Amino acid sequence: MKKGVMILTGVGQIGMAIARRMGYGKKIVVGDLNPESTEAVCRILNEAGFDAVPVEMNLSSRESILNLIAVARKHGEISM
Template structure:
């Protein structure tokens, strides 16, 4: 029997807590770059009576995201997305932060949005860091909201000479995700 599907990206404690609270009766497909992490979360969830399967997934890759969605759809209809994946300024370069936290989140939302059931829901776990920087201009907000996903990383405001450091890149990516 096919179940409703919850996709959980990022095999960390926050995502797992949400899955434990919201995932009962659903098949939980856990995607993470580190297969050991997704397997560990699935083991914990399954031992607690949930139904979870791990999938290796790279949030910075459209192909990898599409694979995650394909695996999820084999089990049933996607009804929930919990995006808790990402990198921090202490973990990654400016380019990686923008590719994962900005571009990857945009791709994930775009692709899941195409297939999630009509009354499906989703949440992206972000950070308060996006609120520590000055407000974006109306023009910057519009660019981030309307630029096609594949063109986001080409925006002048996201070029390395416009980004001060990894914290600034992180704040920009998180700021984009709180719209």
Template sequence: MKDVLLLVGAGQIGMAIARRIGFDKKIIIGDKNLVNAKKIADIMYNAGFDVNYLEVDLADRISIKNYIQEAQKYGQIGMLINAAGVSPS
């Protein structure tokens, strides 16, 4: 099992950080928009990273718990990159 890195917010900034610190880790990308998560996961996979992606809504406690539980199936979570923007509106 590998150490797990969580990336929440599938965008360019989060991807850049994950590429920098995610070498030899299992990276689980979470985003409210599953299409965005898949797009970033595909880019990272093609660059040689071990990546999975999931839908996660940071404004929903159940969604966050499900994201964490799924990520723990791959190993111990050691890092979190929160690159998601959450608006109160």
């Protein structure tokens, strides 16, 4: 069964706090330009019991954004 999906763009502290507050029970797709930071945030979220996956993404690139959305849709319906 697919879960609701939350897309998180940017791996800063505010985004992580929002993901922790609102992402429980959802697949969290984390997109950021820096793959090391994205993987680190996903590791932190996963260790805290969330279900997060990293995606390298550049907000200034339409193609990159569409790729992030495509990855998120593979996991379920995007709900936030």
